[in-house]
Amino acid sequence: MNSEDIKAIQELxxxxxxxxxxxxxxxDGDAIGSTLGLWHYLTNSGLSATIIAPNDYPKFLKWMPGNEHILNFERHNSQAKEKLxxxxxxxxxxxxxLGRTGQMAPLLESSEAKFVMxxxxxxxxxxxVVTYSDVSKSSTCEMVYEFIAYLGGKDHISAEIANCLYTGIMTDTGSFKFSSTTSRTHRIVADLIDKGAQNTEIHHQIYDTNSPSRLHLLGCALKNMVILEEYSTAYITLSQEELDRYGYNKGDTEGFVNYxxxxxxxxxxxxxxxxKEEGIIKISFRSTGNFSVNEFARTHFEGGGHTNAAGGKSDDTLSETVQRFRSHLKNYEEQLLIQSS
Structure with a gap:
C-alpha cells in the first residue's frame, strides 16, 4: 500500500x-481466515463490522475464533440483506x-457503500476506492497482516487474529511449499506464532479431521487419475454419481488436484x-514452474487465478469437458515439455 492509500483508509x-x-x-482457508482476522482487528478497535459469506464453507474451517459471527447469505438471507x-x-x-460473490453480486453492484479491496x-x-492488490503475496491473510501493520496495529494482533491469519497463509501456500512462500512469509508466520497462533493445532484442525467417506472419495479420485506423460499432465474426474456414492460434503475434494x-x-x-445442482463442471488447475494455469483457465474455461493455481468451469458434460481439455493440450505441448525437462 502506498501512503495515499494508507491515509485514505485511516480517514475512512x-x-x-x-x-x-x-x-x-x-x-477457502485464506478467504475465511482473512475475513475473520480483519473482523477481529476492526471490532477490537471499537468498530462495527459484520462478515457475510456468500454461501457455506467446509466444516474444517469452522473452528476458527469468531466463526459463529459469520452470516451465511443463503441461510441468513434477510439479515444479510439488511446488513448490506x-x-x-x-x-x-x-x-x-464482484461476480465472485454469486447471488450477492447484484446487491454489491448497486450498493452506495465505499469499497476496499x-x-x-x-x-x-x-x-x-482503495485497492490493495499484490500478486506477489502468498495469500490474502499475509496482506491483511501487512494491512494491519500499515495502520500501526501490529502490536494489537491478538491470538485470535494470529490463528486466523496463520490458517490462511498455511492453506494458500500448501503448508509453505508453494513458490509464493517467501522469506517475508516465514517472518510473518513466526510473528503470528509469537502472538499466539497454535501452529500444530491449526494443522490438525485443517488436515487431520477427515471423515471415512472423504478418504474413500480420495481413493476413488486417485483411481480415476489419468496420466498423459506426453504432455507432463495428470487429471482426475469425479462424477456427481461418485460424489453421491461417497457422501460428499462441501470441502471434501479440497487438495485432491495437488496429488x-x-x-x-x-x-x-x-x-x-x-x-449437477449448478449444471456445470467445476475445474481446478495446478502447475509447477512457469506454466501459467491462469492463462490456460482464462483462455479456455472462463476462469483464472494465479500462475500456478487457478479455477474454471464448463457448461458441457463431464466427458465433453475432458475431451475439450485434452484437445487444447497439443497447443501447449512445447511449453509443457520444456517445463518438465
Whole structure:
C-alpha cells in the first residue's frame, strides 16, 4: 500500500461506519481466515463490522475464533440483506471481481457503500476506492497482516487474529511449499506464532479431521487419475454419481488436484468435478514452474487465478469437458515439455 492509500483508509476508519466484510463464494482457508482476522482487528478497535459469506464453507474451517459471527447469505438471507443495505464501507477479501460473490453480486453492484479491496489475484477490477492488490503475496491473510501493520496495529494482533491469519497463509501456500512462500512469509508466520497462533493445532484442525467417506472419495479420485506423460499432465474426474456414492460434503475434494503434481515428471494437474445442482463442471488447475494455469483457465474455461493455481468451469458434460481439455493440450505441448525437462 502506498501512503495515499494508507491515509485514505485511516480517514475512512476515523469516522463511524457500518462495515461489512465479504469473502468470495465457496470460501477457502485464506478467504475465511482473512475475513475473520480483519473482523477481529476492526471490532477490537471499537468498530462495527459484520462478515457475510456468500454461501457455506467446509466444516474444517469452522473452528476458527469468531466463526459463529459469520452470516451465511443463503441461510441468513434477510439479515444479510439488511446488513448490506446499512453498509457504508465494504471490505472485499480474496477476490477482485464482484461476480465472485454469486447471488450477492447484484446487491454489491448497486450498493452506495465505499469499497476496499484486499486481494492477491491477477487482473483486479476497479470498483474500490482503495485497492490493495499484490500478486506477489502468498495469500490474502499475509496482506491483511501487512494491512494491519500499515495502520500501526501490529502490536494489537491478538491470538485470535494470529490463528486466523496463520490458517490462511498455511492453506494458500500448501503448508509453505508453494513458490509464493517467501522469506517475508516465514517472518510473518513466526510473528503470528509469537502472538499466539497454535501452529500444530491449526494443522490438525485443517488436515487431520477427515471423515471415512472423504478418504474413500480420495481413493476413488486417485483411481480415476489419468496420466498423459506426453504432455507432463495428470487429471482426475469425479462424477456427481461418485460424489453421491461417497457422501460428499462441501470441502471434501479440497487438495485432491495437488496429488497429480506429486508424480515425477508431471507439471500440470487438473481435477474436473461434476456439479449437477449448478449444471456445470467445476475445474481446478495446478502447475509447477512457469506454466501459467491462469492463462490456460482464462483462455479456455472462463476462469483464472494465479500462475500456478487457478479455477474454471464448463457448461458441457463431464466427458465433453475432458475431451475439450485434452484437445487444447497439443497447443501447449512445447511449453509443457520444456517445463518438465
Amino acid at each position: 476508519l476515523a469516522v463511524p461506519q457500518q462495515i461489512v466484510i465479504i469473502p468470495h463464494k465457496n470460501p 443495505a446499512e453498509a457504508s464501507l465494504i471490505f472485499t477479501l480474496d477476490f477482485n471481481h 484486499i486481494d492477491h489475484h491477477q487482473a483486479p477490477s476497479d470498483y474500490a 497429480g503434481l506429486t508424480l515425477d515428471g508431471i507439471i500440470f494437474a487438473v481435477i474436473f468435478i461434476e456439479n
